[in-house]
Amino acid sequence: MEIRSFADYLRGLDDAALLRLFTHRADLISPVPPDMASLAVRASSAPSLARAIDALNAWQFQVLEACTIASEPFTEKIVATLTDKPAIFVIPGLIERGLIYPADDGLRMPTTLRELLGNEVAQLGPHSMAKLNLKKLSDAPPSAKKILEAMAWGPPRGTVTDIKKPGAGVQWCLEEGFLIPYSQTIVVMPREVAIALRGGKVHKEQRVNAPEASYTFTAKDRKNINSAAIANITTFLRWVEEVLNFWAQDPPTALRSGGLGVRDLKALALHIGVDESCAAFVAELCYISALLTIDPDDRILPTTNFDIWLTQRPSDKWLTLVSAWLSTSRVSGLAGNEDSKNVAPLGPELDRVNAASVRSLVLSLLQDHRDGAITPDSMVAIASWHRPSKRIGGIHPSHILFTLRESEWLGVTGQGVISDYGLALVKQSSLEQIDSDLPEDVDHILIQSDNTAIAPGPLAQEIAQEMALLADVESRGGATVFRFTDSTIRRALDHGKTGDEIARFLKATSKTPMPQPLEYLITDVAKKHGKLRVGSTTSFIRCEDQSVIVAILSDKKLDGMGFRRIATEVLISELEVDDAVNVLRNAGYLPAVEDSKGILLSGTRIMRSQSKARPPRIVGEIDTPTDIVLEGAVRVLRTGEKSSHRQSTLRNISSSALGELPRSTANETLELLSHHLTHSADKSLSIGYADNNGLISHRIVDPLKLSAGTLVARDHATGEITTFRIARITGVASL
């Protein structure tokens, strides 16, 4: 089959080649195109090509640029000359991706791609129209040489003061056609000249290979890496648990603009003892893993998923977090004060399109460089070789640094080197090793006489929860240090524990004997706890005669009134004071009402309003004006009239001088129109009429009538009856 176009080429591909194309460019089959013609259209559309270009590494991109430079049809050899020999290994890959295709007469590329890459590919100017004698370049006079050298590597445009009076160097170049005048002050270097000056190459540097990695240290022992990573994993799982427990007790409120406020973030960072960027990351990860949500009341709260998560094995807990991290488009590292604008974690401004691809790129690079901890600078350099992403000006280095930092926090890396767990994650193999490598839970604590207790390892869930209630955490890490104080013991008592229960739990859980001072502390607090009781009630009933109180309590008629005796002489009730009095009166008692100071209130009270008097406004009627008001009104009117009359006279003079339509105020217009209608209704009028945008047009109309602020008239231009709003009529003149 003859291949004349890209569509022809695609039609001629076998299944395997199509599969390769779709592997590289997944967007081509979502959705699957109906036929080859639509596939060709989609494959040569600018957005799809742009995606394909973004997936190229620096060397592939250079070769593609060289293809653009070579005039169609071109051969592999030409491209190799323009770049470097290894280019011939890259070309099949570009063909596979459908970025260039073999036609009958050689290699070609879709036209859209050429447009997409722009006019000045690799800083090269346009083709020269004239035939050039490039050999003369070497004989260039020094002044011209200087100019040529300066422009050789682009940009291809140069500025001169005046093209008509060029300097000697520019003059020579112009004469030889090595520069082309573009405008009065700009000259352009033709593509052929630049390539000749570049020694036949397109790029200064042929970036055939990724830059060499440099390491902060080389990993001698994978064991150390893994143990560092497992420490990070333990720590991270603990952070997540702590953040969610912290917010479960005291949920922060989301900002109106969405996300977590600065103050709440600070409090969180302080609580788990990390810096704010790390705290933001932990919170974000909880959010994207659905362990945390912002409820309709704008409270930030753990979800029920958290309870499920808590019961999972560590490896599953970790996987939940890490897989959410890998796929999310949110970049938590952006949270914080960036360019004086506060970007809130959990807020709406953290999404970046290439976040996940940057992350998977960094992880695959970490996997390739596992001999040591690769330096961040080196990682940035290598990553930008792999994904030059020219369209967006390259991957932002900070995103790579965020990813490195986050991998370390998560334990994907340990001491900056990818750990076995990270490798298992990338290869999607089992993570069970985490469960066996994590330190075992301990089921005991050690209580000491300075009122601290130490859990010498990760504490079993139920003990940890109990201890969180009984004591404050003083230090976290592999172990946990708890401190008992009277307020923590009181907190436990408030949660319904008794002193005995606390002591029994501690004795059972502690490996060491319970120190006497702690026992005293618990008994002391328990003894005092609840001695003072506070409650709320609506009314009280008191009587010095206890027999009356007893009578009320046992009175059948008052059954169900909910009276409660809180002291020998006092009953309390949920009834309002007036209701309580009525109920008691109906039952045959003689209660009197007491105010808050204990003063007896007898009889009806004479009450006065506490607020200022504000009589209602009078509506509809108008006051009869006084003479002064009347006189004032007349004076104001007269003055106003005089000044507007003078103005309109002036306007008339000026406008007639200019031969335009006279301008009049709405009142004058109305007057003129009604005068016209009554006196000479059959004559046409010339009016100026302003449209919605304030543009004034000139109309000739036959006025019919005035109604409700409009003039109904027949427009000569259209022959139709139209209404004109009086306010929009700028001036009237009879014809």
Added chain:
Amino acid sequence: MNNGPLIVQSDKTLLLDIDHPDSVECRRAIAPFAELERSPEHIHTYRLTNLGLWNARAAGHDAELVIDTLIKYSRYAVPHSILIDVAETMSRYGRLRLEADPIHGLILVTTDSAVLEEVIRAKKIAPLLGPRIDKETIAVHPSQRGAIKQSLLRLGWPAEDFAGYVDGQAHEIALKEDGWKIRPYQELAAEGFWHGGSGVVVLPCGAGKTIVGAAAMAHAKATTLILVTNTVAARQWRDELLRRTTLNEDEIGEYSGAKKEIRPVTIATYQVMTKKKNGVYAHLDLFDTHDWGLIIYDEVHLLPAPIFRFTADIQSRRRLGLTATLVREDGMEGEVFSLIGPKRFDVPWKEIESQGYIAPAECIEVRVNLSEAERLLYATAEPEEKYRYCSTTKTKSEVVQELVAYHAEEQILVIGQYITQLDELSETLGVPLIKGDTPVKERERLFAAFRTGEITCLVVSKVANFSIDLPDATIAIQVSGAFGSRQEEAQRLGRILRPKADGRSAIFYSVVSRDTVDQDFAANRQRFLAEQGYAYRIIDADDVFQGKM
């Protein structure tokens, strides 16, 4: 996970499981760089602080050793961030050095010119510097040697001081070991100090800090200025020096409120040094007008601010700080580090106790129930009077009488804060009282009588908190303290920790009113001792009355 005795926490504390077989070895390994924070019975807490790590650098340990030690003994994987932090912190020490230069006098030299650029630009440092000599060197005004060390420490770039010391006026001093021997740890402490040039030796009360001072003087063999807290302490230093060294009475002078002698070895009190006359410190000249080869600061944790200021000016003289605790209630630990010097020696109380150099002690808190009437009075007292009221109740003095009677055979000190309470106790118990206005002569007579056993019980106010050597006191009864001061409690316990001739253990009673602020303050004070491994036992006053102790 390697089952070591140490757990490294993410907040830079180290938990040492002392029941672990490797704990002793581990303690020795981490002691140079970690500060012991608490040492209760099972798990000791150490902390990695910047000062501690720099102390370790000053003693010649490097970051690699610290990191290796942590990894070696750690039970769980050490958080990576801590290792990085240790390495970074330690690398900050020694990037700047102060050196003597034959042409420029004092110079600041760096191995990292970026650091020098940073500090030169600091506002507080610029005025202390002279002309720039080259990229890595800058001259320092010799008079600012102390000030620049202080400022650099605050910036987080502590300078190592290699500028050397003046020898001072030579004076022959040697230890006179007749009938006694310097203890190994005392010798280690003195040597540690001497090799470091200047610094602080931390030893528990009763562990013989005076002898460390004397040994340091024997190393220096030069005229020495000794600064102590009060006159009685000054006299005790003198007596001790006469007994332990070749010095004779004419060679030791006392510079105090009473006497103003300047001799080759002069003992001055903080009080007289900081006394102002017409708004100027009249006696601070003492530092400068004599060519001292060594200056000893006793109880360095109490060093008053004006002395710091003056110490900054005498950085070319060797300085030795002695103390039982580097905890300063005012948080000026950094000043001690930069002006006196890094910690040169430290050993936990319990370790010395187990070697038999200080007496073992038992701490008992006696909880006194206030009578109904007293409780009512307490409840209605003004807030500022509450502590005074509850710590001086009548019930307390009854308990004290009972305790004194119970320990009638032993040497007892009754210690308190409020003079009226002490007056009353002294009267009811029929024993002498030493307080602020007791003349020095009378004080000395009473202490001497107590030592010989002529008097078995003494009531003392806070004047006896420090440096009073009463070797035979075995019982201390504290009736009231200075609110929650932690170091006071330690000092008071220290009074009875001198080893007893018959190896008896000492008992420290603290009498506390139940359910009052007294109890809260007591808890705060005891925390320090509990952290030092002295567990408190609590008993009821009723038990005392029934003789159940």
